[in-house]
Amino acid sequence: MLIEKKLTIQNELGLHARPAALFVQIANKYESDIVVKKGRQEVNGKSIMGLLTLAAEKGAALHIKVNGPDAKEAIQELEKVILGDTP
Numbered sequence: 001m002l003i004e005k006k007l008t009i010q011n012e013l014g015l016h017a018r019p020a021a022l023f024v025q026i027a028n029k030y031e032s033d034i035v036v037k038k039g040r041q042e043v044n045g046k047s048i049m050g051l052l053t054l055a056a057e058k059g060a061a062l063h064i065k066v067n068g069p070d071a072k073e074a075i076q077e078l079e080k081v082i083l084g085d086t087p
Contacts, residue, residue, distance in 0.1 A: 002067045003075045010084040014057035023081045024048045032068025034078070045078070 011019055027034045027046045034045030038060055043050030045064065056062060062082060066075045 001069070001071045002065065003071045004063065004065045005075055005079065006061060006063050007079060007082040009056055009058055009060045009062065009082055012058055014060065015051060015054065015062075015082075017052065019081055020048055020051040023051060023078060026077050026081065027074065030066075030068065030070045030074040032066045032071045032074050034074065035065040035067075037063040037065070 009015055013019075015023070024046055036043055036045045036051060036054065038054045038056050041054060043054060045051070045066075054060075054062075064075065064078060064082075066078070068074075
C-alpha cells in the first residue's frame with residue numbers, strides 16, 4: 001500500500017536533531033519504505049543524515065511517501081512527529 005501525505009512542520013526549531021532522530025527511530029520500526037521530500041530534495045526517511053540535510057525549518061512543507069504492508073500505521077505515527085504531537 002502506498003500512502004502519500006503533505007505536512008507542514010510545526011516545531012519552532014524545525015526538524016532539528018532531536019525530532020529527526022525520533023522520526024528515524026519510528027520509521028525504522030516499520031517494514032515500509034519511507035521517503036521524505038522537501039522541494040526537489042528527496043531522502044530516505046530511515047536515515048538521520050538524510051533528514052538533517054533537508055534543513056527543514058518551521059513552516060516547511062514536507063511530502064512523505066510510505067510504501068509497504070504497514071504504511072497506514074507508519075504514516076500515522078510519523079505525522080505526529082512532524083505536527084509536534086510528541087514530547
